[in-house]
Amino acid sequence: MILEYDKLVLASILGAPLFRVVQIRRWIFSRKTYDFNLMTDLSREFRFGLIERFGSVFCGKELACEVSGDFTKKLLIEWLDGECVECVLLCDDRGHRTACISTQVGCAMGCLFCASGMNGFVRNLTRGEILEQILRLNLLLPFGERLTHIVVMGIGEPLRNLDATLGALSEATAADGLNLSVRRVTISTVGVPAGIIKLAEAVKKGGKAYKLAISLHAPNNKIRSSIIPQNKIHNIQEILEAADYYFRQTGRRVTFEYTLIAGVNDRIEHAKELAALLAGKTAIVNVIPLNPVKELGFQTPSKQTTEKFVNQLKAGNIQVKIRMKKGDKINAACGQLRLKNL
Ligand code: SAH
Numbered sequence: 001m002i003l004e005y006d007k008l009v010l011a012s013i014l015g016a017p018l019f020r021v022v023q024i025r026r027w028i029f030s031r032k033t034y035d036f037n038l039m040t041d042l043s044r045e046f047r048f049g050l051i052e053r054f055g056s057v058f059c060g061k062e063l064a065c066e067v068s069g070d071f072t073k074k075l076l077i078e079w080l081d082g083e084c085v086e087c088v089l090l091c092d093d094r095g096h097r098t099a100c101i102s103t104q105v106g107c108a109m110g111c112l113f114c115a116s117g118m119n120g121f122v123r124n125l126t127r128g129e130i131l132e133q134i135l136r137l138n139l140l141l142p143f144g145e146r147l148t149h150i151v152v153m154g155i156g157e158p159l160r161n162l163d164a165t166l167g168a169l170s171e172a173t174a175a176d177g178l179n180l181s182v183r184r185v186t187i188s189t190v191g192v193p194a195g196i197i198k199l200a201e202a203v204k205k206g207g208k209a210y211k212l213a214i215s216l217h218a219p220n221n222k223i224r225s226s227i228i229p230q231n232k233i234h235n236i237q238e239i240l241e242a243a244d245y246y247f248r249q250t251g252r253r254v255t256f257e258y259t260l261i262a263g264v265n266d267r268i269e270h271a272k273e274l275a276a277l278l279a280g281k282t283a284i285v286n287v288i289p290l291n292p293v294k295e296l297g298f299q300t301p302s303k304q305t306t307e308k309f310v311n312q313l314k315a316g317n318i319q320v321k322i323r324m325k326k327g328d329k330i331n332a333a334c335g336q337l338r339l340k341n342l
Helices: 007-014 018-030 044-054 127-140 162-172 193-204 221-227 236-250 268-278 303-315
Strands: 061-068 072-078 084-091 097-100 104-106 121-124 149-152 185-189 211-215 254-260 283-289 319-322
Touching (some): 084 104, 127 162, 149 162, 162 185, 193 236, 211 236, 236 254, 254 303, 283 303, 303 319
Parallel strands (some): 149 185, 211 254
Antiparallel strands (some): 061 072, 072 084, 104 121
């Protein structure tokens, strides 16, 4: 799998000078060409060598591509070992072309309202498998268009598979990769303090300062523990401390995601408590009305409830955005991705 390797490693594996690797990368990243046979500025012999060693650039198989009316496309990809993940392309009328990618097969976090963890955790995706999702979604765009944003908000907990995730994102943001702006890449986490600190440390050492989003979803530990089992291991205070550290080290404002679930975390008191919890922080709250997952039984609050909640947060001086629902008709919205369409 050629996408597993960075430039230097690839050059050494191939026993080729770096400029050959630069040529291959140009085909892959700029010319959306994934068949070694078509890389015509490489010698026949060299191409055969590549085919013998790697087959083709992609190692996964596209099992399904579903399209929804709101310009959302969902891909189901099967890997060499038969495991599958989903990933999504979201397009809007502001010109945003966003890839939502998965980092694991299944998820160990087990959040009660999310489909991705329903069948437990299977394995981490590799750097190449994560990068392949990005490239396949980029390929769905019409000629001349390319991805503008990446959100690591698909299946899995990226901070439990940090090295592979960062490897893939580094190619997506490399000047000779997809050349996406680092500011347009968001990593969403359930809140793994050690991972957040590791990310901040990496930035301090010259790494890329991606946008960090934390799935808070509750104003206190009692509610959070009732919907996010991980909260019993790392509670809100630990997570906020790590988030503060990330902000101090990177200067990047942290986003707190708050999935509104009817009767669970959507009352005015909860909004007040959340505003108090985040008071004085340079943060933004992203309110996501629940995307229902049939088997899980939670309900989406009414529009009025959502509005009241948001207004209460604003009254508490909290910056708020509501995440528009996208792709729910094809179960491609947040928390609806799973291993296979059953
Ligand atoms: N594991 C990471 C990324 C995965 S999900 C994380 O926990 O952040 C991306 C976002 O969608 C998270 O905030 C997640 O909590 C939220 N989400 C999960 N299920 C959802 C649902 N059914 N409706 C709305 N948002 C959901």
